[in-house]
Amino acid sequence: MSEANGPVTVGDGRYELIGHLGSGGMGDVLEARDVRLNRRVALKFLGAGRLTGAAPGSERFARARELFVREGHTMARVDHTYVATIYDCDVGGDDPFIVMEHVDGRPLAEYVGSDPLLLEQTVRWSGQIAEGLAAAHREGVVHRDIKPANILITHDSSEVRIIDFGLARFADATESHTDMGTPLYRSPERCRFESGDERSDLYSLGCVMYEMVTGWPPFGDRRSDAAALAKAHQHQLPVRPGQQVPDVPEALDDLVMSLLAKNPADRPRNARAVVRAVQEVERVLEAVAETRRRGPGDDSPQIDAGITERIRGTEKRVRRLLLQFGAAHVETCAARAELAELTGESGDERGAVELYERLGRDCQRHYGPHDRRALDAFENMTRWTEGGYEM
Structure with missing residues (x-):
């Protein structure tokens, strides 16, 4: 690990440490910047001493390092959208780490x-x-x-x-x-x-x-x-x-x-x-x-409602509006109500009740107990609680 009156780096200066992401029984995870490729990465320090009780330089530590290299190669074989990508590993020092997608x-x-x-x-x-x-x-x-x-x-x-x-x-x-x-x-x-x-x-x-x-x-x-x-x-x-x-x-x-x-x-x-x-x-x-x-009673031909994709799209919009405006902004409230309704339409009546209840309570906190948006949310919550879908 290098400081030299500048940013703290590891991996012969390639990775500039930014902050701590988490810790567990197997080591620490740090956010870093890959200086060479200018991208954020996560460094997973295995803490072989914590796992094995082995001191750096010992035969047991060397064995742990060898196993870690092998596992790093194994993990890197997996290339899939839903699996965090392994970019690199550095096992030269006393604190071996892998470099993975942030x-x-x-x-x-x-x-x-x-x-x-x-x-x-x-x-x-x-x-x-x-x-x-x-x-x-x-x-x-x-x-x-x-x-x-x-x-x-x-x-x-x-x-x-x-x-x-x-x-x-x-x-x-x-x-x-x-x-x-x-x-x-x-x-x-x-x-x-x-x-x-x-x-x-x-x-x-x-x-x-x-x-x-x-x-x-x-x-x-x-x-x-x-x-x-x-x-x-x-x-x-x-x-x-x-x-x-x-x-x-x-x-x-x-x-x-x-x-x-x-x-x-x-x-x-x-x-x-x-x-x-x-x-x-x-x-x-x-x-x-x-x-x-x-x-x-409607016996017309079935048409794919695409409810799953509509829910996912609305969920993304809600997250964006939450970050941009907060939970009780008029646009956020409208999107949250749409998500709750789509959730009920999908067959998840319990989920619709939960989402409408959260929306109602947020609107009450921000706008008062008699706010129209809060009352509408609780009315819709009651409708889904009773299991009816009548508009």
Whole structure:
């Protein structure tokens, strides 16, 4: 690391450090600028000493460095839209690091953990995670640590970027099982400290999807005892998501439960099969939206309502207006109301109620309890609460 009365740099001056992005059991992540290519990147410092207890210069440290180089090469083979790109690795110093795409976004962990996500978000992000896993699995790369913290959601396009491919295997190989966190999303075989394979990633995806649908993981929470969680993953059947949250399409319910099968052979064959299953759920949601659009008794030919794309486009517009004007600006309010209505039309009545309620409360805070926009939002919330779509 170099300072010399100027910016702090690493990698023989190529990477200029900007700020701290996060820390975990496996190391620190720093934002940096690639001076040579003039682009923002993220540097993931593995902290081999933290993982292995090895001092720089020791034989154990050298072994950890060798494994890290191998994993860096493995991770770099995965080239896909929904997987964060690995650009480079630097293992010459005492603090090895990889250079990866800087993702301007937030981890999925900040979206889950309390309330269910909108169905459209759940289905969209589940499909993208499955596509990213399918691309990795084609290259023989297994993630082994799929969890909300390792899935970033971009700010500009609301798309998935999976990070930290291969790092769990690195931790396994360096005999560090203590800093990997509680096994909220680990497959039964990973809970037994087996290496796992592609279908282990699918089980973890099922855990993540379960949390997106219901608001909480299939077993326990972040305060739960690790041994109790591991036992539950191996022996306990979770309650079906649809028994806990209303309006969950049966196809989505079935897919989540199939991913959570204890025996890997009983899970979907591969990630591509999951992608196809998610596409089937999307078709179900489109059919619900089309039925609502046509109304009862309308036997005219079906027309694709394109509800998913309309929701995604409106969601992007809402994010842009939130950043530009704030939550209660007249344009933002109109876009938020449109998003809530589209969400209800898609078959996610619970999501529509939640979005209208948030909009109403924001308008009350900014404009007063009797503001027309707030009253309209609560009126529409009531309409969707009663399950009716009558305009």
